[in-house]
Amino acid sequence: xxxxxxxxxxxxxxxxxxxxxxxxxxxxxxxxxxxxxxxxxxxxxxxxxxxxxxxxxxxxxxxxxxxxxxxxxxxxxxxxxxxx
Numbered sequence: 348x349x350x351x352x353x354x355x356x357x358x359x360x361x362x363x364x365x366x367x368x369x370x371x372x373x374x375x376x377x378x379x380x381x382x383x384x385x386x387x388x389x390x391x392x393x394x395x396x397x398x399x400x401x402x403x404x405x406x407x408x409x410x411x412x413x414x415x416x417x418x419x420x421x422x423x424x425x426x427x428x429x430x431x
Contacts, residue, residue: 349414374416375388
């Protein structure tokens with residue numbers, strides 16, 4: 348399960364927290380609103396439990412972005428807002 352990033356809205360970087368129910372491969376991708384993948388933030392095998400990662404958006408324009416977690420055979424997405 349992925350929770351809402353914090354802070355949101357954010358100005359340069361934000362923290363994404365998520366929980367995995369079992370050990371396995373985890374990916375988190377960030378997309379712009381037109382569906383283009385901007386960055387893969389996480390791409391690794393992780394143990395079950397609570398995790399967090401930082402997303403640095405310093406070079407991106409202000410706007411709304413979507414981040415998508417894929418783990419445990421589940422896909423979840425949330426929106427985040429970058430302000431400059």
